[in-house]
Amino acid sequence: MLSLSNIDVAATLEKFKERGVPVGFLVPTETGLKKSIMDAHEGLRRFFLKQNLHDYDKQLKGTENKKEIRTLLIHQDKVLDTKTSLYRPNSKNGDPRVWVYNLKKFASSGDLIALCVFEDSLIAINCTRTDLRTLFDESNRLFCQWFPIKSKDISEDARELLEMLSDISARQFIPTMRRGDTGVGFTLESLLGIEANSSKAPDFRGIELKTSRARKQTNKQTTVFSQVPNWSMSNLKGSKDILDKHGRFNPQKERRQLFHEISCIKPNSYGLQLALQDNNDTLAQIYVPDPLNQNKKEKDVIWMMDKLVERVEEKHKETMWIAAETKGKGASEEFWYKSVTHTTGTDSAVLPILLESGAMTVHYLIRETPTGGAKDQGYLFKLAAKHLPTLFANITHYDLYP
Structure with missing residues (x-):
């Protein structure tokens, strides 16, 4: 639940909006970190669908139908190349699940995790422990490569x-x-x-x-x-x-x-x-x-x-x-x-x-x-x-x- 976040979700969202970066959020719980599992809530599912990354409604149940996506996990000034799994278990009506591998090494219960889509990959950012101003700055060539600053046209x-x-x-x-x-x-x-x-x-x-x-x-x-x-x-x-x-x-x-x-x-x-x-x-x-x-x-x-x-x-x-x-x-x-x-x-x-x-x-x-x-x-x-x-x-x- 996003309400469990240890930082202001709306204020963090506004920073991504100002930078022009579409984003979805997760907040891991203590139980989720121990079991390496999180619910893919409706907002996140809608975000993945809108970004043409994944459609849970078309995904069959079972681990054999799990989808793994390359993920770059950003924590403070470190970047880890890992994966994120998207799947629907056979139990519990196949409720959509998501898990970022190695997340428990870089996040605690209540940390706000942002997920952004770059091409066919995910960028996962621990917003609680990362200075977003520095990350979003024009001098950050890597982030600008992922998400260039776009000019705006009007009708x-x-x-x-x-x-x-x-x-x-x-x-x-x-x-x-x-x-x-x-x-x-x-x-x-x-x-x-x-x-x-x-x-x-x-x-x-x-x-x-x-x-x-x-x-x-x-x-x-x-x-x-x-x-x-x-x-x-x-x-x-x-x-x-x-x-x-x-x-x-x-x-x-x-x-x-x-x-x-x-x-x-x-x-x-x-x-x-x-x-x-x-x-x-x-x-x-x-x-x-x-x-x-x-x-x-x-x-x-x-x-x-x-x-x-x-x-x-x-x-x-x-x-x-x-x-x-x-x-x-x-x-x-x-x-x-x-x-x-x-x-x-x-x-x-x-x-x-x-x-x-x-x-x-x-x-x-x-x-x-x-x-x-x-x-x-x-x-x-x-x-x-x-x-x-x-x-x-x-x-x-x-x-x-x-």
Whole structure:
């Protein structure tokens, strides 16, 4: 489990993203090191598949069908030429396994191991014990040979949009066209000639726009996508069931409601927590009635990881994340759109990592209707702005106005 890592997984992932190196992660346990075996979790399997290295779904069970891949194991300033085995045992439903030979000589329980693909080989890096800045430096000829620094191209539509945003930025502070939190996005889209709508389709010629106030960007979370649970596979069959079980009465609003953030790290004040299960194939929202008894858990709803990956890929094939400096409040608020982060492509293997590390959380926004029913405002998957680069394959930052 990546949550057992002795260093920050999300922060380490961001370093690989900044360098432009696709990566998957493993965290060996004490038992795994003794038995020379580790689970190939869903995120790692997806990474291998996307890198055209290995498809566990097509692999037959048994050691006779084991696949061995040449591996260069990096530990501090040392490089060891070894192998990694990928296989599915006859027992335990053939759950996918992975093992880097000689790993126990160079890693301890809890160390974060990065796996990168170079041609038909693996590069295994003990991130806990290796200075990644030195490893990624342009002066490191060997690493640059494996992963050259690439130039970034943008589409004509993206270039035109950047020019339009630069023109808007040159106007500096612009009065809001709508009061409240949504004013910053509504005003920009109005200036770009985009009509407000509830469609899930991208905003500008296939490019999604996400606008936020710069002063809140570092710590405030951004909604990346929304996805309802798989009700047919869940114990609770809808928002009404969730509200009935976990909602609490709000005397000011005179209604029951459930407005809460939920993460994989620990149960919130309502006893709700996320958990990656079935080798990361599913994400569950569980209920822990007694904080002192973590063994007693109730599974409320689940999401299939494939569906979550599909949703984020659909939503953010190409996105411009615009930051605006603000002044004033309410109807007198003004925006100066000053910078853009342009992202293209998503890294599907990263989603389970962000969830398990607590960098991405789920937000319930459910309230009781006057007739006693339940109304939800979406099941929102949110990510802090500082972690956004980790989710995408390519990212470029632009200052719109000097």
